[in-house]
Amino acid sequence: MTTITKQIRSAAGRLYRSALLPFFTLLLLASLWADTVYQEDQARDIARFEAVMHSHAMARTLAEHAGHILRQADHATQLFKLKYEETGGTLRLAEFSKKNGLLDSLMPSRLELPIALLDAEGNVVDKQHGYFAANMAQEAFFKTLAGSTDDTALTSNPMVEPKTKKWQVQIARRLNHADGRFAGAILLMIDPAYFVDDYDRLHLGAKGLVMLTSRDTGLSIGRVDETLFISDQLDFVAPADPTAIPEELKFNRPYDNVPRIYSFREMPRYSLVAVVGNSEATEMANFVRQRRLNYLSMVLAGAAILGFAVLLGRQSRRLRSSMRDATEAQQMMRAAGDASLDAMFIMKACRSGSRNGEVLDFTLLDVNERAARILRHPRGEVLGLRIGELLPHWKDEGFIDKYRMVLDTGKPMEEEIETQPPGEEMLWLRHQIVAIEDGVAVTVRNITARKRSELEIRKSQAELTALMDASPLGLIRTDRDFHCTYVNRTFEAITGLAREKARDDGWMCAVHPDDRDVLREALQHLAGTRTPYQDSLRCLQPDGTLVWTSIKIAPILVDSRIDGFVCTLEDITVVRKSVMALRESEARLRTITDTLPAMVAYVDQEEIYRFNNLAYEREFSRTGLNVVGLSVQETVGGQRYEFLRPYIRRALHGETLTFEEDGESENEGVLRTYEVVYIPQFDADGATVIGFHVMRQDISAQKREKQRLLKLSQVDALTGLTNRAGFLQRLNESMLYCRDNASMMAVMYMDIDRFKPVNDTYGHAVGDALLKAFSARLTHTMRASDTVARLGGDEFTIIMERISRADDASILAGKIVKAMQAPFELDGITVSVSTSIGLTYYSDEDLSPAELLKRADVLLYDAKQAGRNTYRAGALLPDAA
Secondary structure, eight states: OHHHHHHHHHHHHHHHHHHHHHHHHHHHHHHHHHHHHHHHHHHHHHHHHHHHHHHHHHHHHHHHHHHHHHHHHHHHHHHHHHHHHHTTSOOOHHHHTSTTSTTTTTSOGGGOOOEEEEETTSBEEEEESSOOOSBOTTSHHHHHHHTOOOOSOEEEOOEEETTTTEEOEEEEEEEEOTTSOEEEEEEEEEOTHHHHHSOTTOOOOTTOEEEEEETTTOOEEEEETTEEEEESOOOEEOOSOTTSOTTEEEESSOSSSOOEEEEEEEEGGGTEEEEEEEEHHHHTHHHHHHHHHHHHHHHHHHHHHHHHHHHHHHHHHHHHHHHHHHHHHHHHHHHHHHHOSSEEEEEEEEOTTOSSOOOOEEEEEEEOHHHHHHHTSOHHHHTTSBHHHHOHHHHHTTHHHHHHHHHHHOOOEEEEEEEOOTTSOOEEEEEEEEEETTEEEEEEEEOHHHHHHHHHHHHHHHHHHHHHHHOSSEEEEEOTTOOEEEEOHHHHHHHOOOHHHHTBTGGGGGBOHHHHHHHHHHHHHHHHHOOOEEEEEEEEOTTSOEEEEEEEEEEEEETTEEEEEEEEEEEOHHHHHHHHHHHHHHHHHHHHHHTSSSEEEEEETTSBEEEEOHHHHHHHOTTSOOOTTSBHHHHHOHHHHHHHHHHHHHHHTTOOEEEEEEEEOTTTOOEEEEEEEEEEEEOTTSSSEEEEEEEEEEOHHHHHHHHHHHHHHTBOTTTOSBOHHHHHHHHHHHHHHHHHHTOOEEEEEEEEETHHHHHHHHOHHHHHHHHHHHHHHHHHHSOTTSEEEEEETTEEEEEEOSOSOHHHHHHHHHHHHHHTTSOEEETTEEEOOEEEEEEEEESSOSOOHHHHHHHHHHHHHHHHHTTSSSEEEOOOOTTTO
16 A cells, blocks of 8 residues: 555656646746737727727718708708798799709709609699609508698608619608698608718728618618619617627628628608618728737747747656656566566575585575565565575475576476475465576466366366266267267167277268268258257167167357367157157047047147147138147237137136137138137146147027027017017116116106007008107117117107216107107108106116116106106106206
8 A cells, every 4th residue: 555655646746747847838828818818809899899989970970961961851842832832822843943943042953853743632733853643642641741730841761663672762741722721742752872872971991881771661772882772671680799889780681791890870850770881801900900910929929938848848858757767777677576477586595504605595685576475474574584494395395406406507497396385285386497696586376276277177077978978868079070089888879889980980880871971961061050950860780770869960169160069869769659659640630630520629738739620720721821839829819819818727727618709710701600618638647737629619600590589589570679578688787787887877668649549540550650650750869879679569668878967868758759749641641649758767776677667667657647748757866966
């Protein structure tokens, strides 16, 4: 831990010394650049503010110029109004705009502004310098002037050419008769291009923009250099940055790709905005030029600082390198020893106490950590001590003699020896001894684990040989060329071939001559594909006895390369005879079962088909699928399997079952009914079920006949409704469902009022026709889920299942009563009857079907007593209320 701490401190010191100068240099450069960038940001903000102020001053000059012209135009309309009204409406434009006339006193004559005089109906009675519609009564300005008595000019900015989006500033003023009535209007038009095209007091730089925008219409007219443009797509807003200059604005959609610094001046009286944008490159040119000079100065200063720092760093590295080389030279040997996988001893011959200079022991000069662990002392404590004193058993085992011999002969020695420390297990060491100046260098490696592994491997090989010799399977091992290297005793017993004769290619002599070529081809294929091979093979013993065997061959792979092959032989002669006998027995069984009309099959305890007869195969092998070997679910499909699964479980638990199964025939696609019998098969001791037999018989014809007879017994022959028997069965089922599911139902008992007079008057044929018509109308009135029955004569019943409210049944009873009031047309005879109904409810009472029907009958009697043509409902159940 102390060493690690020293290393960390040393590394931290080196890092501090090497990083101090670069860190200080970078900090100085970062400070200088940060200050420069900050100063440049301040200079840029100042330059931009001055540019905005410049644009704003120019926009204000443009606004003042345009405002002056527009005010003069306003005065011109006022002057015309005064003269027009003084002359009683006789003043015309020619006199007003003549040279040195009234108009020239206010407006420059070179403008030649379009001007028009309109009468009270909006007709243009006089005009100059422009095109005007013959009648302008529908124009917004005219309607405004006609409806207002204010003596003020009306200014607007209409579009005069939709195709080019050209627009004009329009100034109009009301004219009055002497009595104050509306006499018309004077209209004056000014092209805004005049303000942006001819006004030369705006000294813009290259790519500068000057523009007038109408707040009312969004139309703009402007000039970039010598190019005039008109647009209705330009829109501008104040900058989103809250610290931006208030006089600055930004375009949502710039006119072109030239960056500009824009400013504006509002002209609220005329709904105009004057906008001036100077090229950002022109306005910021001085700032950019000065910034480049400043950055260049900083780059040069930074280069000088870096150069000086590099020189200082180089000198510092040279000094540190010299110190490091000296330290590394001292530690190199130590690091090499500590990193070695071997224990290293550097020892000097010890002759102390010897009379003739004979080496008695060796003194330790240096050891690595692994050697210190062998000595079981810290490294610092063993230096200077004798090896014989620290490890006395090494001296007894001849280690010191070997060191002395190497020192005397000068020949290195390498060997593996055994040693046993006192009270410990035997160790195996591999040591190398090399002579040095008056001493030896020894490396020692503990190879005990490897030696023990080798012993374990030899032991495992012996056990494996014994195991293979005792195996009931014949075993063969070959090399990669299929030359036999080993066979066990079972192989000798199966083939009658001795182990010595089976080596190399001799083992092939045990194979029947007719099977040898097939085996050789299989072996070649196995060598190429590395896929294990398995087959039945005939062996021929020397006495001519034929032995059937099951042979399996697999490659031995070492690092993905074939190192040989392993082959097993199993004597299956007896098994083969048993299989042949079993196949003959199965063939006889199949012949018998294939003659049966029923479908017969056997399923094991894993639900896998193991046998089926021809009828079963025809049913389930429509696509050519072989049933044997497949599971029941795969054969019959998921839906049918879910139905069969409970029966299969019961059969596998030892129960004999008989049940019916409905489904489509696999071959014909027809819905059929089968009678299925499951008979469990027990094992020899009769305790465990190992499968079950299946017998399926098509009983569709019998089933249909039974259903037909049942239906005939439950249908009324005259009306086609359910008869009494069918009604009682359905009533019993409905009451059972209500009890099990906490549901509610209603039962109606009804008859035809005054049916007997109709039957007696018109005869039984008309009576039967009335019963049929009554039944049809009743069925049409009821829900499709309701059961309508005729009990006999003119008595009918209805079962309404799964009703949520009692009112549902009573409302339907009222509908029935109303429906039966309509006359019945019966083969030219019109009959009018009505019906009376008794209505009762049922949920989960302890009541029989007969008692429930009796309740409805009593309520029917109450309806009769109430005058017929009505219904009476019983008391509501608690849940229904």
